[in-house]
Amino acid sequence: MRKFAAGITLAVVIVVLSIPAVRAQTKPSSEAPKAPATFDPHDLSGVWFDDHPRPITVMQRYWAYKFTEGEPPMTAWGQTQYAAAKPSFGPHAFPLAETNDPVYHTCIPLGFPRIFLYPLPFQIVQTRGEVILLFEYDSHRHQIFTDGRAHDTSLGPLWMGDAIGHWEGDTLVADTVNFNDKTWLDRIGHPHSQQLHVIEHIRRVDHDHLENEITIDDPKAYTRPWTGRIVFALKPKWTLAEEFCEDISSFDSIEKQEVTPAK
Amino acid sequence: MRIVWAGFRFALACTLAFVFVPRSSAQTKPASKTAATASAAAPGSSFDPHDLTGVWFDDRPRPVTTNERYWIFKFNAEEPPMTEWGLAQYKATKSSFGDRAYPLAETNDPLYHTCTPPGLPRAYLHPFPIQIVQTPGEVIVLFEYDSVRHQIFTDGRKHDETLGPLWMGDAIGHWDGDTLVADTVNFNDKTWLDRIGHPHSDQLHVVERIRRKDRDHLVNDITIEDPKAYAKPWTAHLEFLLRPKWSLAEQFCEDEESFQSMDKDAAAGK
Numbered sequence: 001m002r003k004f005a006a007g008i009t010l011a012v013v014i015v016v017l018s019i020p021a022v023r024a025q026t027k028p029s030s031e032a033p034k035a036p037a038t039f040d041p042h043d044l045s046g047v048w049f050d051d052h053p054r055p056i057t058v059m060q061r062y063w064a065y066k067f068t069e070g071e072p073p074m075t076a077w078g079q080t081q082y083a084a085a086k087p088s089f090g091p092h093a094f095p096l097a098e099t100n101d102p103v104y105h106t107c108i109p110l111g112f113p114r115i116f117l118y119p120l121p122f123q124i125v126q127t128r129g130e131v132i133l134l135f136e137y138d139s140h141r142h143q144i145f146t147d148g149r150a151h152d153t154s155l156g157p158l159w160m161g162d163a164i165g166h167w168e169g170d171t172l173v174a175d176t177v178n179f180n181d182k183t184w185l186d187r188i189g190h191p192h193s194q195q196l197h198v199i200e201h202i203r204r205v206d207h208d209h210l211e212n213e214i215t216i217d218d219p220k221a222y223t224r225p226w227t228g229r230i231v232f233a234l235k236p237k238w239t240l241a242e243e244f245c246e247d248i249s250s251f252d253s254i255e256k257q258e259v260t261p262a263k
Numbered sequence: 264m265r266i267v268w269a270g271f272r273f274a275l276a277c278t279l280a281f282v283f284v285p286r287s288s289a290q291t292k293p294a295s296k297t298a299a300t301a302s303a304a305a306p307g308s309s310f311d312p313h314d315l316t317g318v319w320f321d322d323r324p325r326p327v328t329t330n331e332r333y334w335i336f337k338f339n340a341e342e343p344p345m346t347e348w349g350l351a352q353y354k355a356t357k358s359s360f361g362d363r364a365y366p367l368a369e370t371n372d373p374l375y376h377t378c379t380p381p382g383l384p385r386a387y388l389h390p391f392p393i394q395i396v397q398t399p400g401e402v403i404v405l406f407e408y409d410s411v412r413h414q415i416f417t418d419g420r421k422h423d424e425t426l427g428p429l430w431m432g433d434a435i436g437h438w439d440g441d442t443l444v445a446d447t448v449n450f451n452d453k454t455w456l457d458r459i460g461h462p463h464s465d466q467l468h469v470v471e472r473i474r475r476k477d478r479d480h481l482v483n484d485i486t487i488e489d490p491k492a493y494a495k496p497w498t499a500h501l502e503f504l505l506r507p508k509w510s511l512a513e514q515f516c517e518d519e520e521s522f523q524s525m526d527k528d529a530a531a532g533k
Contacts, residue, residue, distance in 0.1 A: 139380075242429045244379075246379070
């Protein structure tokens with residue numbers, strides 16, 4: 001985990017992350033079709049962080065721990081799983097020592113799309129055949145192959161899934177399957193099964209903002225597909241730091257950062 | 264193995280001709296002036312020496328018997344020049360490799376029971392491929408092993424003393440001709456330098472000289488400097504082969520079982 005002093009606020013963390021960066025931002029590509037003057041919509045590269053106001057009180061703001069304000073349409077199986085979850089967030093929060101959040105005591109990978117709910121930035125890097133999301137949190141990677149390949153059913157079950165994508169106009173559509181069922185969908189214990197199918201519609205709504213509409217399709221856990229929407233702001237002066245989940249104290253520190261109001 | 268690969272050279276060349284069509288995006292090339300100058304100095308070359316992107320895997324014969332081939336678990340065949348402190352640390356380690364290998368249940372390898380990050384440069388010794396991606400200000404080495412990354416900032420920044428101690432270190436780099444020189448400091452002392460237990464302290468300073476020897480081969484000359492653990496700096500030489508049809512898979516260290524299967528795979532040459 002990052003070695004900041006205990007009790008430091010997230011606001012301070014953000015300042016520290018911003019200090020040394022002199023990072024040149026990616027210029028629009030000359031081949032961009034119908035590009036607005038200021039950015040290439042097919043260039044998603046850069047460091048992004050969710051565009052919610054900080055500081056926050058995580059126990060009160062749904063977007064810190066789940067994707068939609070309303071409840072997703074759970075099946076009976078899904079309801080049972082959810083009722084058994086003891087998260088450390090939200091309206092039925094348990095103390096850290098009592099939570100059964102699968103990542104808290106063993107630092108297993110967060111899984112997808114839960115990774116988007118963590119209060120740490122991610123960086124998008126693009127190659128000819130890939131759009132790669134590098135998450136600061138525990139060095140996770142969401143590698144979306146855009147080279148035309150199909151899903152590889154010989155893979156998995158995987159923690160972060162098997163992701164392929166294609167461009168529909170200015171929107172990157174990423175399709176991710178082959179998940180294991182060991183992770184929660186969000187931070188308060190909404191469930192998913194191995195049938196989880198995640199469809200992301202990712203686009204730059206303007207130069208500084210990235211939108212990800214995430215559709216969750218999992219017939220075992222949910223009666224119908226449902227969609228969450230997250231907006232991220234470009235952080236041109238930020239760079240990713242090293243953050244490894246080591247033990248429960250990592251989470252303790254992250255939560256303190258989130259819940260401590262700015263002075 | 265080289266000879267075998269030579270037979271595939273034509274097929275590789277055909278594939279590579281496709282893979283290395285220059286991108287129109289500015290992302291492909293480092294933004295520095297030295298990079299532009301050096302690129303111009305290699306006319307007619309079939310590859311851009313400042314483009315290190317692609318999936319690479321070490322260029323050693325497979326299958327191997329892990330306990331017999333040093334390069335699976337350490338950087339050099341001979342012993343590095345350890346200080347008294349370094350030697351004491353080394354003697355206390357119980358590696359599962361080499362001529363003094365312990366059974367997995369008895370090893371005190373820091374990775375085996377808790378899956379802590381491998382650290383740098385040890386990450387290079389695990390039998391998994393790496394992928395290099397580049398942005399205008401970074402060369403990023405993505406390791407398949409445990410999803411760790413080695414992010415080398417080439418935008419002119421200095422080391423950040425407020426960072427660390429870190430598992431993978433604080434890496435900055437610059438181009439020296441066609442060689443990327445990466446300088447990494449701010450390490451913690453919780454990792455082994457290799458898989459057999461050679462030590463390092465938090466004074467570890469790693470200098471990598473990374474270059475494409477030719478289109479298909481990447482060379483990394485790694486200098487280890489750590490005055491607490493070693494009497495003088497010493498150097499290792501790694502070579503990687505381009506794998507144009509490979510892509511990284513998901514690999515997370517979970518527990519001891521991951522290592523048992525990994526060691527079996529390595530022994531079987533997978």
